[in-house]
Amino acid sequence: MKITSAFPSKYLKCSDLNGMEVACTISRVEVENVGGQGDEEEKPVLYLTGKTKGVVLNRTNAMTIAGKYGEDTDGWVNKPIVIYPDQTMFQGRMVDCIRMRVPAATVIDASEIPF
Numbered sequence: 602m603k604i605t606s607a608f609p610s611k612y613l614k615c616s617d618l619n620g621m622e623v624a625c626t627i628s629r630v631e632v633e634n635v636g637g638q639g640d641e642e643e644k645p646v647l648y649l650t651g652k653t654k655g656v657v658l659n660r661t662n663a664m665t666i667a668g669k670y671g672e673d674t675d676g677w678v679n680k681p682i683v684i685y686p687d688q689t690m691f692q693g694r695m696v697d698c699i700r701m702r703v704p705a706a707t708v709i710d711a712s713e714i715p716f
Contacts, residue, residue: 615697630674
């Protein structure tokens, strides 16, 4: 048994991705109290179609999505997003994190481009 399974999280963690990129569809964004006991703060949480865990948005991920879909989170509903594991500097050390990107509109075979 993984000890983390004894303490399940309501929110997606980097380890939940198992090193994979996941293409998803945004279902909604809600502001929720997140954090531990006595350490709660309100943050936007992104929910994905067909998934039970939400993703707590940090500024980087929120601005990545807003850069493509606009600042009004109501406009993000039913839009595609790719979630992937990455690393970032936090308190002087590298830590695992979740990053997001908006998928390219269309991917074509390079042989189809006449140059």
